[in-house]
Amino acid sequence: MARRGFDAGTVVTGLFFLAVAGIFLAGGLAGRLPVRLEILAPAVVVGLGLTGFVRILTRRFRR
Template sequence: MSEKRRGFDPGGPVAGIFFLVAAGAFLADGLSGGHAVTVAVMVPAVLIGLGVVGTVRVLTRGRRRRLR
């Protein structure tokens, strides 16, 4: 009996790491007295991160369909 070998889908871990980093930055900003991360840095970083996560998800869409 041959079992299908399941591949690794990097979309989930990339998204998870991005959202953990974003949550950590917001938490550090909220717990600090001042601004830990300025808005001028945070907004582009979040937009770029969402773009990277979206790109990885689109590129690995076929792999996720095969894993089901």
């Protein structure tokens, strides 16, 4: 089995998706979203872009 280094992009992506899931879980339990959809949708898109950017940067430094 090949030994691999630490991948920060995976950690950032996992934390991002946990945060989004927590928002939706809180909204489901409360009966309404704690954040308006007009704010949440662009934040999700920006967050996905940032996690992709972190993955690209960390891949460059590992090589």
